[in-house]
Amino acid sequence: MNCKHIKHMAALLLSGSMLLSAGGCLDLEEESAGGGRTESVPQATFEQSTITVTPTGETGTRLSASGDGTLTIDRRRRETVTPMGAEGTWTVFVYMCGSDLESEDGSGSEDLEEMQAAATGSNMRFVVQTGGAEEWSAGEVDPDRLDRFVICDGDMKKVGSEPGASMGDGSTLANFLAWGIASYPAANMGLVLWNHGSGSICGVCFDELYEDDSLSLPELGSALECVYPDMTDTFRFIGFDACLMATVETANMLVPHGDYMYASQDTEPGYGWDYTALGDYLGSHPETDGAALGKLVCDSYYDACVDCDSEEEATFSCTDLSRMDAFMQSWNETARQMYALTENPEQLAELVRGITGALNFGGNNKAEGYTNMVDAGCILENTRRLLPGAKDTLAALEACVTYCRNGERRQDATGLATYYPLCIQGSEELSVFRNVCISPWYLSFVDKIAYGADHEGMLEGYRKDLWMGEDSLFWSEDALETSDWSWAYWNRDQGISIGLPGEDGETHVEYDTEPYMDEDGSYMFQLSEESLWETDSVYNCLYMILEDERLLDLGADDDVYMDWDTGEVYDCFDGYWFALPDGQPLAAFIAERGEDYNIYAAPIILNGVDTNLRIRQDYDGYGYPDMTTTILGVWDGIDTDSGQAARTIRPLNKGDVIEPRYSAYDPESWEASTFVGSEFVYTGDPALEEFILPDGDYYYGFCINDIYGGETYTDYVIYNVEGEDVYYYE
Incomplete structure (x- = not known):
């Protein structure tokens, strides 16, 4: 990447630092699961609601590899398919694990209202199980129990209530589905898993009442396998009103159990799916298939993102599971x-x-x-x-x-x-x-x-x-x-190392030219041909030296010059860094690189709560003369204990109080501590700038990321910022 600014340097021996301020309404005749005989589906009651099944660990899919790596896919399949209800009938099961989305924002209760607002007619119903949240805005929901509701044509009835259990346990999902399929079958059935999601590794449905226990993909597959013998047809769709679940690993797990998967690759806004649009569509198009319904869900989801100004990074897809093999x-x-x-x-x-x-x-x-x-x-x-x-x-x-x-x-x-x-x-x-x-x-x-x-x-x-x-x-x-x-x-953590001056990094990086300061005041090095082959990227790292000699981490950027033909790398440090409008530098870490923009994440405290400021920098032309920097909002990121991903970026509001948050390190022990800047009251203007850093000394170095995910940190040099000038130590 080219340098953002033109550097003005001079050699000088200086020292200095600056401390920052410290019931089912389906009453028509339905076809039974036995095939052929029709009878009215009874209204479920509390007494008959309990059905207990135990997942066995089987998922309906087994994969194996021959000696040459040929893949064998063995899936459970039905020889014949028989609809489980009368033509044109729909039941959409919603497994609603409320978590903080409900207890803090009431998002689950809002979606229950959306379901009630849908003109479903008598042929379509939502069957919902609630749980997983410390409190619910909807008064009908008991946070200490697993409540079950049927929502049809504006009417919401509680039809069952079970003792509390983790919504992140596969048996809880299996028991809900076993009860629901027995009580409310239909010719077309869908399943929505509602909550946080975190992709293929950590799964979906994090229950805040049970230490954020979540459903892994094997648990999800096993729960679906539990109800397979009780079904004569697959789910028309299995969907995720949750982040990050549109993955090939998720789709593979669902193949024996559903026709289509509806999900987002990226984070979802708290608003999530539009259940009124879904219910209205099925009410007026009961003959629809999974592909057409998937298009409706994709489009209505995107439209909802537009309504809440979060469409820029929206994704949503409909996947035909029959084509996965x-x-x-x-x-x-x-x-x-x-x-x-x-x-x-x-x-x-x-x-x-x-x-x-x-x-x-x-x-x-x-x-x-x-x-x-x-x-x-x-x-x-x-x-x-x-x-x-x-x-x-x-x-x-x-x-x-x-x-x-x-x-x-x-x-x-x-x-x-x-x-x-x-x-x-x-x-x-x-x-x-x-x-x-x-x-x-x-x-x-x-x-x-x-x-x-x-x-x-x-x-x-x-x-x-x-x-x-x-x-x-x-x-x-x-x-x-x-x-x-x-x-x-x-069996050990391989996370990003701190990368502090004096810390030993990986030893396999070799240089044709060792890192040094050239006569123009540029810090540079040249990789050997072999190390160049193993290099994925190079970032610059910056630390402010505080008065007590602690090192304040100001983040990492790709603002370096890298020649991929020769292996030469030069710094582009000019003393400018991301800062709030009051001049406080931010600890900004590059999060995404586009063709003409970068996204950065900066840890902050927002109104007393830890989160991350999301910043977008757009640039145009060599040397980036037309850069614009904008606050996109805040995102809480990935929980390090559970792997739970926060929903999408939230906008800032005028009057919000922002405090920059940093990690500070003792240069002798490398012990970390948290350093908090001064309060800044957001004015409502999202524009940011790169300001010249406060006068003082700064450690500057490179992080060489190799193709194996490892990191090597060069030695650090000291730059001094004084006014508009940047000096380096001889």
Whole structure:
């Protein structure tokens, strides 16, 4: 990337620092599940509501790999399909885990009102189970129990109430579905999982009453398998009114149980789905199919995002689950080609840069956390020059995704994401992925990259045979117990290191020219050819030296000059940094890189609560003479304990109180502490600028990110800012 500003430097020996201010209304005759006999469906009562089933762990899908990595897909399938109700009837089951979305914002209660506002007619009903929130705005809902409601044509009736249990437990979902299908069958049935979502690794439905326990993908598949014997047809759709659940791993788990998946690749606004539009459409179009309904859900969701000014990064897609097997076979063959490139360092580097440069979702930066969800189609598009099979696999993906709606910043989204370890934060992350990965060759590729991260880029000792052949550990229940393989790199945190001056980084980076300050006052280095092959990106890191000698982390940016042909890297530091209008610098970390914009995340305290300021910087032309910087809003990011992703960016309101939040480090022990700036009252103007930093000394260095997810930090140099001038120490 080119430098944003023109640097004015002079050599000077100075010192200085500056301390910042410290009942079912379906009364028509319905066809029974037995096929042929019709009878009226009885109104459920509290007495008959309890049905108990126990998930067995089976999901309806088994994947296995032959010795050469050929993928075998074994799914449970019905020989005959019989509708479970009269033609044109619909039941949409909503598994509403309220969590903080309800207890803080009342979003669940608002959606119950939307369902009541729908003109469903007598042929369509919502059947809802509530739970998972400390309190509910809707007075009919008991937060201490699992309440069940039927909403039909404006009428909402409580028809059941169960003892409290975790909505993040598969048995809770299985029991709701078993009861609902027995009590309210229809010719067409849909399922919506309502709550937070966090993609393929951490799943969906985080229950705040049970320490944010969530439904993993295997738990979800097992719950659906529980009710499979009681159904004579599949769900017309299985949807997620939750963030980040439109993934290939999710879709694979749903194939035996549904016709279509409706979900978002990215975060959702708190508003979520438009249930009035959904109910109205089914009320007036009872004959619709899953594809047409999916288009309606996509469009109405996007329209709702427009109404609340959150459409810029909106995504929503409708996936035909019947076409997933063809995509998975093609993806596996393309992943075989990915793995083959691990034998060629130069091509492997190009491949990984294509993957890490693909559109990704859910933060994926130091300030906000990582979900590691990357757009599958963008991966294929970015790497098709290297992978002969990418074109066919991309076509298979496009056949699966029958419809999608994307906002301005998500125009390249293709409808389904997949896992790639941009940064591994949780010690069990790779273990979880092994249980949901759709391809033995892709698992081998991802695992080999993780192995490389743990072995300083040395891949020679890696064994792919763990995932292939008769004794394959791919989707094996006892994989870790039966293998003599060392899983050390699976069982420890590999998150971003602090990267402080004096800390030892990775040792495998080699230089043709060691980092030094040239005569023009530019800090630079030149990578060796081998290290250049292993480099994914280079960022600059900045720390303010406080009066007590602590180091205040001001973040990381891509504002460096990088020559990918020669391996030369130069700093572009000019003393300017992101700041609030009152001049307080922000700890800004790059979160997203577009063709003509960057997105940054800056930790703040907003009205007394920790969150992250989202900042967009648009630029145009060489040297960026026409940059504009704008506050997009705030996003809480990824919970480091549960993996739960916050819903989408929230706008700031005039009068909000913002306090910049930083990490400060002791230079001797590297012990971290939190440093908070002064209060700034937001005026309602979202414009920001890069201001010259306060007078003082600053540590500046580079972070070299390698293709294995590792980081190496150069030595740091000291720059001094004095007024409009920037000096360096000889």
